[in-house]
Amino acid sequence: MPVSSVTVRTPSVTPAVVVVGTGPRGTGFLERIAANARSLYDGLPLDIHLVDPHPPGAGRVWRRDQSPLLWMNSMAADVTMFTDDTVALAGPVRHGPALHEWARDIREGRARLSAESEAAEAAEEALTPSGSGSGLRAEIAALTGQTFPSRRVQSAYLSWVYEQTVAALPPGVTVHQHRTDAVRVTGPRGGRQRVWLADRTEPLLADLVVLTLGHLDAEPDAEQVELSRFAEEHGLIHLPPDFTADSDLSALPAGEPVLVRGFGLAFVDLMVLVTEGRGGRYSGSAGHDDGELVYHPSGREPVLYVGSRRGVPYHSKIGYGLDGERPPLPRFLGPEQIDALLSRPVPPDFRRDVRPLIDKELGFAYYHRLFTAHPERTRVDWTDFEEKYAAADPGGPELDALVGAAVPDPADRLDLAALDRPLDGLRFPSYDALQDGLRDYIRADLGRRHDPAHSADLAVFFGLLSVYGQLIRLGDLGDSGGSWHGFFSYIASGPPGPRLRQLLALSRAGVVRFLGADMSVEADGRRGIFRAGSAVVPGEYVEARALVEARLPDPSPERTRSPLLRALYEEGAAAVSAGLVLVDPDDGRLLERDGTPHPRRFALGPNTTARSSGAFTRPRTGGPAFRQNDATARAALTLLAGLARPPAAATAPAATAPAATAPAATAPAATAPAGSPPPATPPAGSPSTTVSAPRPPDGQPVRS
Secondary structure, eight states, X not given: OOOOOOOOOOOOSSOEEEEEOOSHHHHHHHHHHHXXXXXXXXXXXXXXXXXXXXXXXXXXXXXXXXOTTOBOSSOGGGOBSSOXXXXXXXXXXXXXXXXXXXXXXXXXXXXXXXXXXXXXXXXXXXXXXXXXXXSHHHHHHHOOTTOOOBHHHHHHHHHHHHHHHHHHSOTTEEEEEEOSOEEEEEOOTTSOEEEEETTOSSOEEESEEEEOOOSOOBOOOHHHHHHHHHHHHXXXXXXXXXXXXXXXXXXXXXXXXXEEEOOSHHHHHHHHHTTGGGTOEEESOTTSTTOOOEEEOOSOOOEEEEEOSSOSOOOOOOOSOOOSOOOOOOSSSSHHHHHHHHTSSSOOOIIIIIHHHHHHHHHHHHHHHHHHHOGGGOSSOHHHHXXXXXXXXXXXXXXXHHHHHHOOSGGGSOOHHHHHOTTTTOOOSSHHHHHHHHHHHHHHHHHHHTOGGGTHHHHHHHHHHHHHHHHGGGTTTTOTTOHHHHHHHHHHSOOOHHHHHHHHHHHHTTSEXXXXXXXXXXXXXXXXXXXXXXXTSTTOOEEESEEEEOSOOOOOTTTBOOHHHHHHHHHTBXXXXXXXXXXXXXXXXXXXTXXXXXXXXXXXXXXXXXXXXXXXXXXXXXXXXXXXXXXXXXHHHHHHHHHHOOGGGTTOGGGGOOOEEEEGGGSOOXXXXXXXXXXXXXXXXXXXXXXXXXXXXXXOOOOO
């Protein structure tokens, strides 16, 4: 069981690591510490400080206090935080339940909610007149592998994973929680680092620091600043890029047009919160492949005019599993090809050297499935096709001729360009005609994504996962505009099918109107209004007094709202033009501007050049993030073990101390009375005094 301590932070010979960010990525790193510690750090004492104002496990994005209407965009069977034998690990595999298996264990009494979830449920039950609480247990009771869970269910799962991970840490490892922000990291390259927190005057001392910060806020760019200024000047509404769940949507007026720029997952959240979230409801069944819903408005909804660069929503999540053989990946973009790219004297160009290999890999995955699962729709033997496919240049006329001869129906051929930009070249005579055209497109996409006859599409999904895992070693090399990551999200990380059926119902009800591709927005100073148009309906425009940017903030070293990252950039940490922290793809060490890895600072997650497809993943798909977590954890433990074994400390009795958790709420730095001057920060290496701490049953102290 966790043990609390009431102490003041003191210098100690015990090695220490500070992890900044305790969402899924920080929890995944901690799980790999637990998995590897016994072989790399056996019996040695270690302090682990976890810094995050949000709940451990869930973090900000998956925290419990969000609308229960918001879902995950993955089925429960496709979500796990645990490794398996498909993950390329140097450390041990530690099995654990996927989300739907965890829910079954909760229902059948083999597992319990985490202490944090239990406390939150009890608090909500006390505030509910019926004593029914939040409905979390009812959701868990009804959850199956094919359910798209609410985010609060995922929050409970992640909280449980965190609690189990802490319990799995070996004796001698003590965990300290600090529910606050880290604002700065200082310290020499070869010595202890100082992690400065927002709510205390003395830093945490650490032998190494791991940043698992997740998605971050950013200051608006020049365009957004100008649009906000225009809105304020003319009494309009402008919501810049943000996490939709954190945006104040109450300003959007009922019944009035609202321009929405962005058609991805942020739009889906917006759509849900201003329709069902304002009292609207659906009749019919969104769960059936051919189900047609009817939306019954509350009268409090705005009218959303939505457009984007592509002009269409992200592709629906595929609604079936892959029977039979998976495509044997990697084939054309694997370790051998990555080694060759990295060995070049001149850095490879992403568009010229990397993207053709990606396209060929995806094509191989697609046609392997088409030829082996649906041979009646092909004209030649797979072995013959594969040999010629391997010899053909990607994107060249020879490959096009091969596919044209072997796959007679154009609908069965993989056209990545058309898949990426389905409205290119199309024109509609009016916005009313566009509504009909896009509803037909969405219905066709839903049908295809839920029809196993098109299982080659699912093979492309597995190809995308394989490619993502390989590209980690290249970082964001050459993909400065994020086109590859955007394509991946558009194809592989779209909304659940039921959400697109809701979108169709909202379109029929006139609550959502489509603007089309290459959406443009202008601020009309003469009329004091926002105006939007698109390339697919030339010469027509929609005017509105409200504009919502439905997307996450773009990362930028200059505009990040993280004081921690700003300080690191100012000190010399490197970043690429896309705004991502430059890291060594092998172990996650931060790189400085001269390319030198920092020996004591690491970073993992979507704000780095080694970003992967997610902090959790579908079981048995290789889990690139898990591989990264393992490599970083092993590098960290190797460094820490060397520090923990000086001759004078080789026989330290603290090696038998049990794992423990010390919440920061019970272990603050010494606080002066109100109005007193703050205590001085001691110079580097200055001693301070230990305050007595409660002891675990075996008598060993808990350090903080």
